[in-house]
Each structure stands twice: as structure tokens, then as C-alpha cells.
Amino acid sequence: MLDVKNLHAGIDGKEILHGLNLHIGTGEVHAIMGPNGSGKSTLANVLAGRPRYEVTAGSVTYEGKDLLAMTPEDRARAGVFLAMQYPVEIPGVNNTYFLKAALNAVRKHRGEEELDAMEFLELARQKMKLVDLDESFMNRGVNEGFSGGEKKRNEIFQMAVLDPKLAILDETDSGLDIDALRVVAGGVNNLRSEKHSVLVITHYQRLLKYLVPDYVHVLADGRIVKSGRKELAEELEQKGYEWIEQEVASAR
Amino acid sequence: MSSTIEQLANQEYKYGFTSDIEADVAPPGLNEDIVRLISAKKNEPEWLLEWRLKALRHWFAMKEPSWANVHYKTIDYQAIRYYSAPKKKKKLDSLDQVDPELRKTFEKLGISLEEQKRLSGVAVDAVFDSVSVATTFQAELAKLGIIFCSFSDAVQKHPDLVRKYLGSVVPYTDNFFATLNSAVFSDGSFCYIPKGVRCPMELSTYFRINTAGTGQFERTLIVADEGAYVSYLEGCTAPMRDENQLHAAVVELVALDNAQIKYSTVQNWYPGDKEGKGGIFNFVTKRGKAFTNSKISWTQVETGSAITWKYPSCILQGDNSVGEFYSVAVTANYQQADTGTKMIHIGKNTRSTIVSKGISAGHGQNSYRGQVKIMKTAENARNYSQCDSLLLGDQCGAHTFPYIEVRNSSAVMEHEASTSKIGEDQLFYCQQRGITAEDAVSMIVSGFCREVFRELPMEFAVEAQKLLGVSLEGAVG
Numbered sequence: 155m156l157d158v159k160n161l162h163a164g165i166d167g168k169e170i171l172h173g174l175n176l177h178i179g180t181g182e183v184h185a186i187m188g189p190n191g192s193g194k195s196t197l198a199n200v201l202a203g204r205p206r207y208e209v210t211a212g213s214v215t216y217e218g219k220d221l222l223a224m225t226p227e228d229r230a231r232a233g234v235f236l237a238m239q240y241p242v243e244i245p246g247v248n249n250t251y252f253l254k255a256a257l258n259a260v261r262k263h264r265g266e267e268e269l270d271a272m273e274f275l276e277l278a279r280q281k282m283k284l285v286d287l288d289e290s291f292m293n294r295g296v297n298e299g300f301s302g303g304e305k306k307r308n309e310i311f312q313m314a315v316l317d318p319k320l321a322i323l324d325e326t327d328s329g330l331d332i333d334a335l336r337v338v339a340g341g342v343n344n345l346r347s348e349k350h351s352v353l354v355i356t357h358y359q360r361l362l363k364y365l366v367p368d369y370v371h372v373l374a375d376g377r378i379v380k381s382g383r384k385e386l387a388e389e390l391e392q393k394g395y396e397w398i399e400q401e402v403a404s405a406r
Numbered sequence: 407m408s409s410t411i412e413q414l415a416n417q418e419y420k421y422g423f424t425s426d427i428e429a430d431v432a433p434p435g436l437n438e439d440i441v442r443l444i445s446a447k448k449n450e451p452e453w454l455l456e457w458r459l460k461a462l463r464h465w466f467a468m469k470e471p472s473w474a475n476v477h478y479k480t481i482d483y484q485a486i487r488y489y490s491a492p493k494k495k496k497k498l499d500s501l502d503q504v505d506p507e508l509r510k511t512f513e514k515l516g517i518s519l520e521e522q523k524r525l526s527g528v529a530v531d532a533v534f535d536s537v538s539v540a541t542t543f544q545a546e547l548a549k550l551g552i553i554f555c556s557f558s559d560a561v562q563k564h565p566d567l568v569r570k571y572l573g574s575v576v577p578y579t580d581n582f583f584a585t586l587n588s589a590v591f592s593d594g595s596f597c598y599i600p601k602g603v604r605c606p607m608e609l610s611t612y613f614r615i616n617t618a619g620t621g622q623f624e625r626t627l628i629v630a631d632e633g634a635y636v637s638y639l640e641g642c643t644a645p646m647r648d649e650n651q652l653h654a655a656v657v658e659l660v661a662l663d664n665a666q667i668k669y670s671t672v673q674n675w676y677p678g679d680k681e682g683k684g685g686i687f688n689f690v691t692k693r694g695k696a697f698t699n700s701k702i703s704w705t706q707v708e709t710g711s712a713i714t715w716k717y718p719s720c721i722l723q724g725d726n727s728v729g730e731f732y733s734v735a736v737t738a739n740y741q742q743a744d745t746g747t748k749m750i751h752i753g754k755n756t757r758s759t760i761v762s763k764g765i766s767a768g769h770g771q772n773s774y775r776g777q778v779k780i781m782k783t784a785e786n787a788r789n790y791s792q793c794d795s796l797l798l799g800d801q802c803g804a805h806t807f808p809y810i811e812v813r814n815s816s817a818v819m820e821h822e823a824s825t826s827k828i829g830e831d832q833l834f835y836c837q838q839r840g841i842t843a844e845d846a847v848s849m850i851v852s853g854f855c856r857e858v859f860r861e862l863p864m865e866f867a868v869e870a871q872k873l874l875g876v877s878l879e880g881a882v883g
Contacts, residue, residue, distance in 0.1 A: 204834050226837035236838050242831045246853030255849070256839035263840070295853065312839065 155180045155351045156201075156221075156320060161212035163200045169210065170196045172376035178320070181348035185362055185387060186355045188373035189395040194355045195239060197373070198324040201353075202236040203229050216320070230256075231263035233319030237309035237326045244296040249308075252296045253278065253315055260316055281314040285341050303334040310341035321345060322353045327361035339364030359391035372398050432489035438462060441589055444489050448558050451565055454572075461578035461588035468582050474744040475773040475805055476713050478687065486652060488590045488623070547605075553598040554609055557625050560596035567598055571629050575658040575695045575721070583654040583715075584691040587623045591656065594624035599634035599665075608863050610639040626657040630665035630700075637668040639866055651676075652687050653711075659694030659702055663724065666701045667694060670862050672870050675710035677741045685712025685741070692716065698724030698753070705861045707870040708735040708745060717775065719748035722756035722784075729758040732858040734870075736878060737770025737802070746776035746807075751784035751817075760791040763855050766802035767878060773805040780817040787817045795825040796854050798847070798878070826854075848875035 158176040162169055170193045178184050188194050200207050201214065203226035214221040221229060244252065257277075258268040269277065278292060285307045297305050306326050313321055326338055342352060342365050354367060362370075362384065370386040371378045374395070379402045380386065390398070432443055441462050445455040470481075547554050553564060560568050578588035599605050630636050653675070661667045669692075678685025688711040694702035704718035720729030731747035749758035764772040772795065780787045795804035804825055812819065828850050836846030852859065852871050859867045 202838050204838075205830055226834060227840055227842050230838050230840040238835065238838075240831075242829065242835045244832055244835070244850055244853055246856040247849050248853075252836075252839075252849070255845070256836075256841055259840035259842075259845075316839065 155182075155217065156353075157213075157215040158201075159213045159215075161197075161200070161214065162210045163196060163207060163212075164210070165196065165207050167208075170376055171200070173212065174373075174377055176371065176378060178351050178353060180351055182369065183342075183346065183352040183354065183365070183367045184369045184371065185367035186353065186371045186373050186378075187357070187359070187387065187390055189399075190357065192373045193376045194357075194373055195324055196376075198236060198239075198322050198353075198355055201229075201322055202226060202234060227259070230316075230318075231260050233260075235313050235316055235318030235321045237306075237313055237321065237323045239324040239326075239328065241297050241300075241305045241309055243298050243300075245298050247296050248292075249294055249296055250275070250278065250292045253312060256312070257315055278315060281311060284314055284344055285311045286337050287311055302329045303331065306330055307334065307337055307341075310338050314341055314345065317345070319349065320351045320353065322355070324355050325357060326354075327356055327358065335361060336364055359387045362387045374398055374402055431487050434487050435484045436462075436486070436488055436590065440488050444590060444592065447489065448561070450561055453569060454561060457573070457578065458589050458591075461585050462590075464579050465582070465585040465589055468585060470582050474715050474775070475771070475807075476715060476742040476744050478713055478742075481652060481687070483586075489592060550603050550606070551600040552603060552605055553596065555596055557591070557594040557596045557627065560627075564596070564598070567629065568596065568627065571627055571658065571660055572625075573658075575660060575693050576656050576691050581691060583689040584656050587625060587654045587656045587691070591623045591625035594626040594655070595628075596626070597628040597636065597638065599630045599636045601631045602633040603631075604634070605636040608637045608639050608866075610641065622651070622653050622655075624655040626655070627660075628658070628667060628669070629660045630662060630667050632662045633664040634662075635666045637670070637863060639670050639672075639863065641672040641674075641866070641869070651685075652689070654689045655691070657690070657692040657718075659692075661694060661696045661700035661702050661727075663698045664700060665697070666703075668703045669694070669705070669718070670866055671704075671706040671708070672862075672866060672873060673706065673708045673710050673714075674873050676712075677710050677739060678712040680739055686710065687713045688716065689713075690716040692718035693721065693748075694719070694729070695721045695723055696727035696729060699726045700724060701728040701730070703728075703730035703732075703861070704747065705730075705732040705858060706734070706745075707855075707858070707862070707873065708733070708743060709873050711743075712741060714741075714743040714745055716743075716745045717747055719750070720758065721750045721752065722758065722787075723752045725753040726755045727753055728756070730861075731758075731760045731762070731776075732861045733761070734763045734765065734855045734858045734874070735772055735774075736765045736767070736874065737772045738767040738878065740769050742771045744773040744775055746774045748777040749779070749789060751778075751780045751787040751789070753783070754785040755787070756784055757788045758790075760789070760793070761857050762791075762793045763858055764793075764795045764804050765798065765851060765854070765878065766795070766804050767798035768802060770802045771805070772803065773807060775807040775809075777809040778811070778819065780812045780814050780819075782813045784814050785816050787814065789817070789819050791819075791821045792857075793821070793823040794854070795823075796851065797825065797827045844875075847878055851875075851878055 156178040158174055161171050161174040164170040186194055200209060209222055254274045261268055287307055297308060309326060327335055339361060354365060367384055370382055370384060372380040379398060432440055438459060441458050445458055576584050578585055597609060628638055659667050659669060675686035675688060696702045702720050706718060708714055718731060722729050729749050735743045735745050737743045746762060747760055760776055762774045764774055766772040774793050776791060778789045793806055797804060806823060808821060810819060832850055833843055833846050837843060851874055859870060862870055
């Protein structure tokens with residue numbers, strides 16, 4: 155599904171990722187953990203194609219295609235979804251309108267029929283239950299006046315509607331209380347299947363209690379320094395990131 | 407990202423074409439003879455010629471105003487032609503008699519008269535250059551006693567009404583451009599809704615500037631008699647031209663007791679090319695007078711013209727009268743707009759609402775200039791003003807000049823203002839969901855303008871949204 159090789163990337167001329175390698179197979183859930191400043195969000199943004207992030211070396215192959223050569227919207231249409239750490243507000247743009255436009259852009263790309271308003275609403279209602287959002291929410295502006303938790307749930311809701319092949323969650327758990335955390339994890343678990351891959355980026359292990367990954371990677375100083383199964387997350391939680399940093403330092 | 411915005415902002419004008427219809431043009435220059443010629447061509451009564459001449463004499467003593475926040479090369483008023491009319495000018499009974507060339511032009515613009523007639527139930531008074539060519543739905547309107555015709559026709563057929571109301575809201579001495587218009591106005595629309603009649607359809611006029619070097623000076627007069635209601639639409643596109651074209655229109659609205667006038671405009675005149683060359687100079691005077699319990703509401707979407715100078719205003723003369731102004735003004739490339747409104751509260755319990763949305767892109771400069779005046783007599787007057795600016799890119803500018811004058815302490819005034827920028831973050835968010843940058847910009851801008859769009863009649867709102875998309879496709883960054 156996704157193959158990242160020797161990725162060097164950064165922002166404003168400053169390199170943050172120093173040769174990152176990552177392979178995500180179809181149907182797998184990977185978690186990337188790491189201390190602040192290790193390059194977690196840079197990875198998420200580079201994969202989604204956010205402007206201002208520059209790739210200086212390396213390659214990213216997605217379903218056999220050069221992902222880095224694609225525009226952000228083409229990546230999205232090809233099934234790459236980024237649940238953002240800080241979802242922006244788009245005042246006055248109705249949630250329903252926005253998401254319907256997005257879904258139909260994706261469906262058109264897949265060669266599927268566009269949904270009309272009624273069909274879309276039916277789908278939206280169904281998916282909304284997953285994330286425990288009230289229907290009145292569909293008539294509000296995109297993220298306009300949403301609480302932090304609502305914004306994150308909206309990201310998961312959008313993900314559920316768009317049904318991406320590769321979902322990337324950039325610290326979706328940050329700032330959430332335990333109930334919201336469960337909702338978010340539930341949304342992702344619902345997406346899980348042999349056709350969907352997920353990359354969960356997080357600082358804390360707590361989300362991984364509800365959303366159990368197949369693989370865990372530790373990112374430090376722009377590289378993946380340790381990979382393992384879900385147990386690695388627990389080990390990290392007990393020993394803290396210093397443990398990894400010391401290990402990395404001694405290995406040099 | 408910023409390159410996408412630039413591309414979008416620098417889109418070429420899509421409606422740039424000219425059609426070859428022979429025009430009957432006056433020699434360049436302005437003097438009493440020209441005014442007499444115009445008046446004679448139109449077979450006008452003596453009083454109207456006198457009125458024009460008074461305006462001309464007054465105009466010669468006036469100075470072009472310089473207070474607006476717009477910059478342009480001095481206009482040589484003696485180099486402009488003040489009259490042009492399509493030559494094949496006979497009375498037309500049906501659309502089939504319209505010059506085929508003209509019909510083609512309308513079709514290119516997507517406003518086939520027949521379509522309009524058949525599909526939308528909109529009566530269209532098409533102003534092609536200066537002379538009205540076709541007027542539809544007359545018969546149906548006539549049944550209700552509604553008069554909707556070209557200004558010239560009104561002068562011939564309803565001289566008393568014209569004489570009574572012409573200049574009653576915008577006197578010929580009003581301002582430099584209105585005075586010029588009073589002297590040389592060519593044609594326009596006239597509309598009268600009799601007492602207690604609710605006009606059953608939206609009345610619509612499409613304007614189009616054509617002959618090169620011809621200034622166009624429309625004159626529109628709408629009178630809603632006691633208890634009447636009318637919704638009037640004005641929409642325009644113009645062909646691409648190299649030299650600047652002067653446009654100085656006057657619109658007068660009269661809402662008598664308990665009447666209501668809703669006036670909506672979508673304006674898309676040629677804004678000039680990417681370097682700011684060419685484009686229409688649009689100096690318009692629009693004003694309405696509201697009598698007791700009446701309401702006047704202006705809604706405008708301004709996307710065109712190199713220079714826009716326009717302040718649709720309301721004189722709230724009668725007690726309990728209401729004035730509204732909803733505006734979207736877009737400036738892209740090198741466009742400049744100085745636009746806003748005046749709300750003059752004279753009667754008791756008068757209320758006014760101002761919602762202005764300015765969008766600047768490219769090198770565009772957008773100024774809001776608004777005046778709210780509460781006179782001594784205006785007991786319990788209320789005004790709400792909201793003034794928002796949206797910037798696309800970092801080369802453009804937004805300016806706000808609110809003037810508030812309150813002479814009665816019972817007045818309640820509210821003013822809100824904001825300036826925001828379409829952020830890279832917003833664009834990226836949309837793109838990450840599969841929406842192109844172009845569509846994203848148009849979506850974000852529409853969201854920004856929603857309070858104004860919802861005031862427009864349905865079909866017009868759709869058109870306005872499309873237009874905004876087109877002008878900002880190059881202009882939103």
C-alpha cells in the first residue's frame with residue numbers, strides 16, 4: 155500500500171526527517187509514536203502534500219504510484235485521508251455541502267456515480283451515529299464554532315464518509331477526554347478491514363488501548379529508531395521516551 | 407499554493423467579444439448641440455430638453471470629485487461620444503424581428519431572450535448600447551397596470567409620471583457624474599407599479615456596453631405606488647475592450663407609503679486585463695426615497711469594472727421606513743472599488759441594515775465607504791452595519807471608511823467589522839478532502855458572502871455564485 159524510502163523532508167529550509175523508512179501493507183494498522191519535535195506531524199503532512207513542506211530526498215510509493223508527484227487533491231481522491239491535528243474553520247460553508255462536494259469528487263475519481271442530496275444525507279446520517287454527532291451539526295459551517303472534541307469527531311466522521319484506503323491520523327487523540335477518545339477509536343476500528351490501512355500518529359499510548367495497532371514504530375530525531383508489535387507501545391509508556399533516546403544515543 | 411491563487415486571480419475575462427452591429431454614433435465632444443441632438447433623436451418634449459440643458463450648464467461649473475480611494479488617468483470628457491444607437495431601428499413586434507447579430511450576442515452571453523421568456527417567467531428589457539431593442543411580457547404586466555419599458559418609451563407614453571418623479575431622488579445638481587448623466591442620458595428602464603399591486607415576476611434588465619469609445623449613461627426610474635411591491639434585477643456583462651469606457655448611470659427608486667422595492671444587481675463589466683489595461687470606469691449614482699412604512703432594499707454583487715464608484719443609498723424619509731444594503735464587491739488584478747452606501751434617517755422609527763463583503767485579490771484595492779446619518783427628527787432610529795473584508799494573496803488591499811453622524815440621542819447604532827485572509831490552511835483542508843484549489847476558493851468565498859447571496863432571488867444567486875467563481879478563479883488567492 156505505502157512504501158516510504160529514505161525520506162528527507164522539512165519545512166522552511168530546515169530538514170526534520172532525516173531518511174525515514176516505512177512500509178505499510180494493505181489492511182494493516184501502524185502506529186507511530188515519538189516525543190515532540192521528532193517529526194511525526196511532518197511525516198503526516200508530507201504524505202498528504204501540504205504546501206511549504208519540502209521533500210529533499212527519498213521516495214514515497216502509494217499503490218505503485220509516485221505519491222510525491224501527485225497534487226494534494228489527487229492524493230485525496232486516490233484514497234489518502236489525513237485527519238488533521240488542527241482542523242480549520244471554513245465560516246459559512248455548510249458541513250453537508252462541503253462533505254458532499256468532497257465525497258462526489260472522490261467518487262467521480264473512482265468512476266462511481268455521484269450521490270444526490272437524498273442519498274448523501276442517508277449515508278451521512280448512518281455515519282454520524284458512529285461518532286455520536288447530532289444531526290443539527292450538518293447545518294453548521296465547517297468546524298465553525300466547534301469545540302476541540304467536535305472538530306476531532308468531525309474528522310473521523312469525514313473519514314467514515316469518504317472511506318479512504320489509507321487513513322492517517324495526526325494526533326487525533328490530543329486534547330480529547332476519555333469518551334471522545336473511545337468515539338474516535340471506534341470510528342477507526344469501524345473502518346478497519348483487509349482493504350483499509352491506517353497510520354496512527356500519537357504522542358501517548360492511551361489511544362492505542364482502544365485502537366490496537368498491528369505495528370508500532372518509534373520516531374526520534376527524524377528517523378524510525380525502533381519498530382515492534384503492539385507491546386512496544388506499552389513498553390514505551392512504562393519507560394518513557396528517554397529510554398529510546400538513550401538507546402539511540404548509545405548506538406551511535 | 408500562492409501560484410494557484412495567482413492563476414485563479416488572473417483568469418481572462420470569459421465574456422470578451424464584440425459584435426458587429428452598425429451604430430448610429432454622435433461625434434465626440436460635449437456641448438449644448440450634442441444634448442439637443444440626443445434629445446431630438448429621441449423626440450423628447452421641450453421640458454426634458456430644458457432639464458438636460460440645465461444639468462449640462464450646471465455640470466460645466468462642477469469639478470470631478472477626487473475623494474474616492476481610486477486612481478485613474480484624467481478622463482477627457484470632450485473625447486467621448488455621447489450617443490450611439492443600433493441603426494436598424496424599427497418597431498419590433500416580436501423577438502424574430504431583432505437583428506440576428508444581436509441575437510447571437512445575447513446567446514453567447516447565455517441570455518437568449520426566448521429562453522428567458524419561456525423558462526424563467528422573467529420579463530426582459532434588453533438594453534443594447536443605448537437603445538432598448540426588445541421588451542417582453544408587456545401585455546401581461548399591462549393587465550395589472552404595471553408599466554415596464556425603456557426610459558425613452560416612458561417619456562413618449564407616460565410623460566406625466568416621468569416628469570413627476572425624474573430627479574426627485576437624485577436631482578440634476580446632485581454630483582458630478584449624476585449631473586453629467588442628467589445632461590446626456592441615453593436610455594434605461596422605467597417601471598411603475600400601481601397602488602396595491604404586487605408585481606408577480608422579477609423584472610430584469612440586461613445591460614451591455616458595445617460600441618467602442620461610447621460612454622453609456624443609463625437612467626433608470628422605478629416607482630412603487632402606495633402598497634405596491636416590485637423586485638427588480640439588473641445584470642450585465644460587456645465585451646473586451648482596450649480603452650477605458652466611461653459608464654455613469656443613475657438609478658432612482660421611489661417607494662411610496664407601504665410600498666416595497668427590492669433592487670438586485672449582478673455587475674460583471676470588463677475589468678481590464680492582467681496588467682490593469684482597459685476596463686470599464688463605473689461611476690454610478692443609485693438612490694432610493696422611502697416614504698411611510700415603506701422598504702427599499704439594495705443587493706449588489708460587483709465583480710467587474712476597472713473602477714467602481716458606487717453608493718446605493720436610502721433616504722428614509724417616512725416614519726417606520728426601512729433601508730437595506732447587501733453588497734459583495736470583488737477586486738482582482740488591478741481593479742479598484744470604492745463602494746458602500748448612505749442611509750439617511752429622517753423619519754421616526756426608521757431602520758437600516760448594512761452588510762458589506764469586500765473581497766480583494768491580485769493587486770485589487772477594495773474600499774468600503776458608508777455613511778449613516780441620523781437626523782434630529784429621526785426618533786428611535788436603528789442601524790446595524792457589518793463590514794467584512796476577505797484578502798486573497800498579499801498584494802491586495804482592503805480599506806474601510808465608515809462615517810456615522812447621529813443628531814438624535816435615541817438612536818441605536820451597531821457596527822461590526824472584520825478582515826480575514828483565505829489561508830493556505832483552509833485551501834489545503836479542502837484539497838485534502840479531494841476538492842480542487844479552484845473549487846475550494848469559490849466555496850470559501852461563497853461561504854464568506856452567504857449573508858448577501860441569500861438576499862438575492864434564487865436564479866440570480868446561482869448566477870452570482872458562478873460569476874464570483876469565475877472572477878476569483880484567477881482572483882482568489
